[in-house]
């Protein structure tokens with residue numbers, strides 16, 4: 030690296046600016062030039078290294094943002110329904126609550142259960158591809174983000190959780206609003222958008238749960254309600270909070286993964302051709318997309334006590350930000366990390382996290398993408414990008430706002 034290094038605080042400022050959010054990758058490299066663990070203003074630790082991120086995710090003294098942690102971090106948060114609900118879900122809990130919730134909901138998404146979901150996913154993938162083909166039939170430009178990348182994973186999780194098909198697409202805006210509450214917040218008033226999304230979802234799901242309690246279906250939620258009513262160690266609020274987590278987690282990040290895989294395939298026609306000819310290639314293609322342009326870029330933890338982390342002093346209650354998208358491009362872990370190369374061996378990105386909070390839906394997300402991507406490309410051999418593939422202005426989760434394509 031030549032020239033003068035910018036100060037980490039300046040790099041952070043540019044990362045949080047709109048241009049940085051559109052393309053954060055050069056800024057991660059600037060941050061990395063200061064080392065794998067960087068402390069800003071003596072109080073905020075940033076991690077760019079792969080091994081260091083992986084270690085941080087397994088460090089029990091680095092906590093997820095539960096209610097007690099949030100009390101120290103953000104005054105007034107309890108007046109905001111977004112974070113009141115978020116801190117009741119497993120992602121924003123620490124043990125023993127996390128362990129209890131994960132055991133209750135976890136079985137439903139085991140490798141075996143996900144393998145059993147394959148035929149349902151195939152059926153819904155056909156529907157999703159047919160929908161795109163219909164919209165694009167007359168040569169019209171189709172925006173794949175709402176019409177495919179959101180629609181398909183929503184159909185999958187909606188069916189699994191028992192959300193009626195007619196209601197599913199109406200949640201797109203609320204789900205986007207809820208993820209805005211996960212962005213860095215300086216003033217709690219910035220949570221109002223997330224609150225509105227959360228209130229809407231909570232109201233709808235309260236009614237849905239009451240209906241499924243009365244008339245159970247073959248869905249997962251009906252099973253969880255029955256277990257709760259028979260005395261399982263979980264509260265009604267926790268059921269609702271984790272239902273909302275599942276609905277958001279199973280749509281927002283998969284939406285970004287699907288848009289990114291399609292864009293990367295269409296940008297390099299040799300990849301698209303290979304995916305059409307050899308569907309088995311899709312597994313490594315999806316893995317490399319997850320590494321190279323991950324839907325989740327940043328994870329947050331807070332130190333429970335003073336600790337020494339790879340030589341950096343992390344004080345109790347101070348934040349630790351894991352730039353996992355930078356870790357995915359760490360040259361100490363991956364050869365030529367800035368190159369998109371689906372043939373990469375041992376390609377285990379940090380994108381699904383690691384340790385106790387490792388993504389519960391990783392197997393479902395990968396299987397769904399592996400089923401639908403070759404189907405889309407084979408069914409629509411003329412599929413092409415058609416205009417600006419813009420990104421949302423977000424830093425924690427990265428994904429396309431629009432992905433215009435033509436199908437013939």
Ligand code: HEM
Pocket residue numbers: 093119120121131138274275278279280282283286324325328329380381382383385386387388389390391393394
């Ligand atoms: C491309 C798709 C996906 C990505 C990139 C992704 C990413 C992640 C990440 C990074 C975490 C952990 C965050 C942390 O450690 O702080 C996580 C947790 C979680 N994910 Fe996913 N996810 C995806 C799809 C899904 C799907 C399809 C589901 C639904 C079944 C799901 C459900 C969850 C749940 C319930 C947790 C919380 C786990 C816990 O706290 O123990 N995710 N996900």
